[in-house]
Amino acid sequence: VVDSWEDQNTYWIYYRLSKDTYRRMVEEKKAAAAAKSLDFYDKAITAIDGNDSRTALLMLVKALEPIKPFFAETITATYRDKQIFLGNEIISTLTSTLNSLTLNGPKAVNVKLGFGIESNQLTYLVTSSNGMPQKSIPLKISYTERPLTNNRIITNNQGEASFSIDAVRSRKLSETISVEVDFESIVKEATRDFAIGKILARFKTPSAETQVNVIRPKFLVSSTETNLGAAIERKPLAESLKRKILEAGFPITENPAEADYRINIKSSTRQTGQSGQYIQVSLNLQVTVTNASGNTVYSHSTDRINASHFEAQTAGINAYTNAAKRIESNIVEELIERIIKGDRAY
Incomplete structure (x- = not known):
């Protein structure tokens, strides 16, 4: 204290600060921050030497926290008999450790629409630059068709991580799966400091892409169509259904061994009454679709598709025309939607 002064409203006291004491x-x-940071850095280097990239990344992020107040300054330290710029060395080692990781997975998988992708088809391997598998590396998954609930996985002791997709429902010919090293979760585990997290969020991480080739399932169509007890050779309902399925982009096969789904149509007409000269006819329709397992x-x-005409046979044909319109307007779309949703809908 070097002086003081006061009036009716205020009191002033003056201090002199020692620049030498402040600098010290x-x-x-x-020095204390550098020592703590250097200890984490040493643990990171030891982890790198021991082929443990995850621990190395954790320790390197932790090493930044003590020296954060001094980011604007140059901090030197002696490590293994060598003078280093500590902050620069930590960032450089972080970058090289991330860049040394390689993420490999399948380039492409084929899957039929409505079917799932098993985990043995979606296995990813993380290795270091020397080809050694890296365990406990978190991975983040994104899928262009939709968000996945199981979008986080961690590599096992063999450096592998797998996941599955319950059903592919996209009507596109292909989708993309992207998998990347989830450095963000490592940073969050190592520090709660927002500023450090923001800086490290800019780091590029290893990634891999898998193209999902969506194969349309094949349909086999069979039908029994009768009009007032007589078989119809042309089978208008089967032809309408085939045409609509083809328009939707799904193939039709005549070979039962190739069929993923079998569509069976049963239809018949019967006379239900007469109004004046017009004969009333009702058509009964049943459409059943089974998968390759018979489910x-x-x-x-x-049984309420009605038509009328002064000739019974023509009334029946008119009923078939109405039934064909119903098949084209909603039945085909309904069955395709059910198939796209996958086995959980059965």
Whole structure:
């Protein structure tokens, strides 16, 4: 204290600060921070030498926290008999450790629409620059069709991590799976400091892409169509259904061994009454779709498709025309939607 002064409203007291004492205190804080940071850095180097990239990354992020107040200054330290610029060395080692990781996975997988992708098809391997597998590396997954609930995985002791997709529902010909090293989760585990997290969020991480080739399932169509007890050779309902399925981009096969789904149509007409000269006819329709395992995946039935004409046979043909319109307007779309949703919908 060098002086003081007061009036009715205020009291002033003057201090003189020692620049030497201040510098000494700052240097002591800096030295303590550098020592703590250097200890984390040493653990990181030991982890790198031991082929443990995850621990190395954790320790390197932790090494930044003590020296954060001195980011604007140059901090030197002696490490293994060598003078280093500590902050620069930590960032450089972080960058090289991330860049040394390689993430490999399948370049492409084929899957039928409505079917899932098993985990043995989606296995990814993380290795270091020397080809050694890296365990406990977190990976983050994104899928262009939709967000995945299981979008975080961690590599095992063999450096591998796998996941599955329950069903591919995209009507596109292909989708993309992107997998990358989840450095963000490592940073969050190592520090809660927002500023450090923001700086490290800019780091580029290893990634891999897998193209999902979406194969359309094949349909086999069979039908029994009768009009007032007589078989119809042209089978208008089967032809309408085939045409609509082809328009939707799904192939039709005549070979049962190739079929992923079998569509069976049963239809018949019967006379239900007469109004004046007009004969009334009602058509009964049943559409059943089964998968290769014989499980029913879709069914539709109705007996209220009506038509009339002064000739019974023509009335029946008119009923078939109405039934064909119903098939084209909603039945085909319904069964395709059911198939796209996958086995969980059956």
